[in-house]
Amino acid sequence: MLAWRVLGPLEVLDGGTRIDLGGPLPRRLVATQLAAEGHAVSDDRLAEAMWDGEPPPQPAVALQAYVSRLRRALGRDTIVRSGAGYQLSPDPTDSTDAAEFVAAIGRGQAQLENGQQSAAVTTFTNALALWRGDPYADLPDAGTAGTRLRELREVAVEERLAARLGAGDAPNAVAELEAAVKAEPYRERRWALLILGLYRSGRQAEALAALRRVRALLADELGVDPGPDLQQLEQRVLGQDPQLLLAEPRPSPPTGHRLSKPISSFVGRERDVATLTNLLTQQRLVTLVGPAGVGKTRLTVEYTVARDDHDGPWFVRLADVQRPDVVVPAVAEAIGLAGVTGDPLPLVVRALAETESLLVLDNCEHLVDPVATLAIELLNACPGLTILATSREPLDVDGESVLQLAPLEAAAAVTLLVDRVRAMRPGWRPTDDELDEAHQLCAALDGVPLALELAAARTRTLSLGEITERLGNRFALLGSVPRGSLAPHATLETAIAWSVDLLSPTDRAFLLRLWPFEGGFSLDAAEAVWDGTGSALGSLSSLVSRSVVVADTTSAPARYRLLETIRAYCQATDPEPDATREAHAAWVRTLTARCPELMQGSRGGWYTRLLTHELPNLRAGIQHDLELAPNAALRSLGDLLWFWVRLGHTSECVRLIDTAVAAAVDPPKLEVFRALLAKMSAVYQAGDLVTAVAPRDEMYAIMDGATDPEDVRHLGYLTYYDAFARLALGDFEALRDRARAAIDIGERLGDPTIVATGRMLLGTGLADADLVRSARELAAAHEVSWAVTMADLLLGNVLLERYQTGDRSAASDAQAALHRAVESFRQQESPAFAQAACYASVRLLALTGDPLHAARLFAAVERHAARMGIQPDWMGARRVTTDDPLAGLDPDERRAAEQAGRELSWSAMVDEISVLTYIRPD
Template sequence: MGDLPAAASDRLRLAELQVRARERRCDALLALRRPEAAVPDLQHLVAEHPLRERLWARLVTALYAADRQAEALDACRRCAALLRDELGIDPGPELRDLEQAVLRQDPRLLERLPRPVLPAAPAPAPSSSVDALVGRRAEMDQVRAIAEQVTGGRSAVVVVEGEAGIGKTRLAEAVADGARLLGWPVAWSRCADDAGAPALWPWTQVLEQLGQPELDPAPATPGDDADAARFRLFQDLRARLTAAASRPVLVVLDDLQGADTTSVALLGLLARHLPRAPVLLVVTARTVGEQLPEAVADCLGRLAREPTAAFLRLRGLDAEAVGALLAAQLGSPGDRALAVAVHDRTAGNPFFVVELSRWMVGAHDLHLDDVPVPPSVGEVLRTRLARLPEGTREVLELAAVAGREVSLDLLEAAGTPAEDALAAMDSALAVGLVVEGGRPWRWRFTHALVQEVLAGDLPAMRRARLHARIGEALERRLAGTTDDGLVERLTHHFVAALPVVGPGPALLYLSAAARAARARLAHGEAAAHGRQALALLDPEAPDAARTRHDLLTALGNDLLRSGQLTEARGVVAEAIGLARQLGDRECLAESAAVWGSVTLWNWRPHGVVDADMVGVLEDLLAERDGYDDPTTARLLGTLGVELAFGPDDRGVRAAERAVEMARRIGATRSCSAARSTTSASPCGGARVPPSCGWPPPTRRWRSPAGGCRGGPSSWPTCTGPRSGCTWATRPGSRPTTTPPGGWRSR
């Protein structure tokens, strides 16, 4: 292996094992009453490792047992002098007691000879983690029963919820191991690995592991119907899962609280319309101790109402299970009092128990007689971190800021020499704070809480500087990749580095991340990026008003497409007001035309016509008389919907002009928007061109006071008096009441 960095730690480990083996051989010789044979080896050991008091104690004991008392006393004094000269310390209690025993010729000294006890043959290892799981028999029995139903050809969902560290992932791993033993294909997806994960990442991992092509949403355009496109995406996912389920399949979505809203929305649809195939979907979610994202909370609420979904709320282990877990971690049966004490301090949280047992092993105090048990996992982790060699914590802090998993090249690009990074990670690996990642030269924190403690303990300014270092290192990768995930990570780091680098980089990457989210039909994420960009914009910056207007207009579009109409109304109104202040007619047209995009909703309350907005639209259209362009078509469409509750047919005429213009200029997306707005205009003779290359919009309804609105050309339209209309429809259904004037087709 030569001088490879990985070989260094292996050489150290093997050298230590050799020393331990030689020491055990000497112990065996002493136990066999052959001290004279042990003395030469012990003399070589203390020469090679002169600061190890345990080896000196073995040599003194061997010399005394070999009737070489003077040499034994000399060895005690040589060790004491060496420790004082080299380290400035006195020998420990064991050597001091040995010296007094040699001087007194204490006969009990020979009782110190080792009496090795041959260990019993170890019990056979369990066949899988299902057998090794502690304290979760009832939950596993419930999952097994559900799995038997899935084997019979039906689908099911199991949601495992609870606080951090309670064992959700551990239970899911046991379920996955059991499924593999039965020959099931297993796909495991982690949703909360990094803040910069792109939309649909959980489902991308699942499909890749099942041998299915990844989801490929069509590129989004301003005229797209986002809801219809998202439903097509769901149908695609459902079809791919069905294709993979020629036999029972297990899909695990771990840490749902970290998933993007689009992936969560697809999960909600999938749970309601599970494929008729043997698919078992296991979802873990941290529902205790933190505020869930709104999309996740809504999805879990919907799942709770589905008959095919089962919820498992994990609680803390009882004292007996804690004792069993401690015995497994410590390698020997523990006493009942210790198990009760640990259970009292940890409330049975398995992660807390495991971390505490590691701390106990490191402290060489399996009973904690003098050392108090830390009251929380944070204290346990901080104690372990404090024992790391100098310089190690600084590297781990940089890694924690970078994310759950970090690579050597990223640490090096962020300013940490490779030798320092390797030494730090070897130390962290040795104490169990990190494990080796999925690829060479990568490391992953054993638990998210380790990363959170490291990052959370940093002073705010130091944390911002570390984020800036990581962001600048990642920025150098942009030239060679088109990965949306990299843009998301850059956004995350430069927003956190705001006090150090200023708002410029954060605004740049927030805009790029919003564009990437729109391309994936993730308009909710795009809107979140837009809000954050507006919050960071410096009002004193050059051209700040124009930048704010552009951000507001883009945010209004995203809010409209994600169905957040109330907020969209306020945002678009602010954009229009800002455009008026700027005196920029093109800006005013762009913001006023937002509502000309495809939408299923009329944003005005029933019966309301905003005369001021109508005046703005008519003024802008008068200026653009003779223009044939998408913006003008959207303005006409917006005017059509603004006049939906008007006393005349001006809205209908505006919508018809919008459709005609869109068809004339060949703008399919503008044509679909215009048709959508036409369907929101009052009925009574408006004819929509029967085909413009776009699916028909959803049927709309109006109350009796406002008349009726019909759908596309082949749908029936109400021709009766407005005062008597009481019917309404939903997509794909017939009217509930025949209108007084009968039906006619367009």
């Protein structure tokens, strides 16, 4: 069996004999695969590592040649093709000196926990002797794997020196500690060990001098004070605490009631604690699951320390257990069976069989199978035992109850952040602006407690606003987890990497393609960027169960999202970010291309809701195309005409279209026309009629002499949009001319939408309610839902004019038509058009019976119209003018009514207007 050495220049041994891999490039190829720790590595990533960003003209061909050469040296089946890359087989991860080193550190730490200081010194010494240089030294950048090993080596150096002090060898330890501090001057634990060693060696003045040195170093170089451990040690040295002279072994793992409550406050989890308490009174196996940094361990500790069991509870920390065969020994140690020889399972079962208490198995995600097997055995053999597990995924055991721990809600997240900042800056009281910054930072960090605590630590040097601004490089910004934390990982990045690295290669590759989605995504969207390996639904289900993707199944269709910190990790780790972003943009193009067809029909409301959900994704995809494919962006913006019009996103529509038109390169005339048509509609809605009609002549010129049916169809759209503009301008002669031209185009094309729209506009221009009704019937017969509802709006306005000119019988029909329009536009998710119908309905109310009530509703309509950036009366006719129907109101009563109206929500306003019945009989 081959042995792999990566703690220094790469070596591959076969029975103790070193294999010649043939030069630096094949060595980098093998080292890159070893650094992937069992996962397949794509061709592009291998080429990047081998040629350090400067691959040859045909890297795939060169790569195949090197793989063939390595197969001859290592064995034909050692490097296998996997998806779009290569993978070592069998997985060599457990056969590396890095794995041997990690296991040795675990043994040494266990020896320290049990007070075996001298044995721990030997174990750590042997572990450090495995190092021959920088890990994965052949690679320009070993990434997370190298960073993790280097950090663990620094920990091992400190653990070894702590063991020497604990064994009573302070004088010899001091010499090594001086060198260790010099090598890593910002690691406070080394300074603490050096100060303790000096003190125990009778060199108390030098211990105080070392304290002054580290305080000055941290202040001058980092602008911070020493951490709480060093500050406490300083007080003990100054007070000549006699306990400092004792060689104190590290306390053994907390068992029973000796598990202590953490020092920091516990915020925002009251409901979760209550739910967990209730579950554990009813279920014998509960698994607390959630994403990295969400606080599963902290919640478990808070619950556990509050119990008052006769036996236990027993807390088993599995984060440092790397092998399945160590799970049962770890449980044995936790329940007080240290030093057991042979198989410890029978002794564990015997010890727990007669108890009635709780066994906590913390951080199980990398050991799900052995932990599940153990849980089944213990629960079957120990009737009084209850098990609480924490994991990134369920154990999938029959009878298991799963409690999903979500990030903190907004208020609790801000409370936690403020609490932790106060710990860093005693006496700090946030201003209103700082509270706003705290809300923004909590939202950007998804309310994940670990991320919030790391952000709070940065407030020693940065303001909350500055931290939020710098989250583009969040992992470097947020830094390391403080000592004493319950978090099992040194940084937020390693915590996330831990979750991602536990995924199968297929699931991991799928996850890395999801980062471009803004605001979440559906299964259909995820399938659009899927690379075709395995099953998209299967991978997505796996990612949800492993707490790296969040699912919201209360909506239809279900939506999924990545926490922002996981998104940032995936973007930074994705081996092909440009291809991933292009796949997302291609999906957005497909989505927008369906808009013209679906938005005007019976499914218009559904598609509007869909696009509203996907608005952040639309913006991201269009922004990608504006940068790299402006012609495609122009096409998408034209496709979205009805979306912009219905939702009232007027200013955004204009800005994007102007950008796309300026950036497009020789675009087809139809694409330019459609984009200008969308812009015209948006500006018209906003009430800027002069600007809206400005490009009209240019657009007619574009389509001059058009014969292609699609071009002629769009000419018809322009013609009836021109008619709408004439309506708003009060130019009824031109309105009638344009409406007749639209009808003619629609009849030649056989397009019922254009014909019906032309007829309803002609009827409006002629004040002919019957002609508008006939247009409505035509639209209804062809299921053009938008045109049916628009006809109701125009019919209501025509009848309202007739009422104003003396036809009192028109009021009831006007009210019915406007009620239909309000309700139908709401169902179609068309707030801009609904706004126009609401305005006409309230005007009718003011004219027919209740001006004070109308004043209240006018204020509501105008407020929501201003919020959308549209004119509330943009669809109203201009033939009949009357005095202000509210002019006779008492000024104080009118102001009070208007203030009440401005407080109405959109939904409450529409609900009220849609059932108005204040028509005064005449």
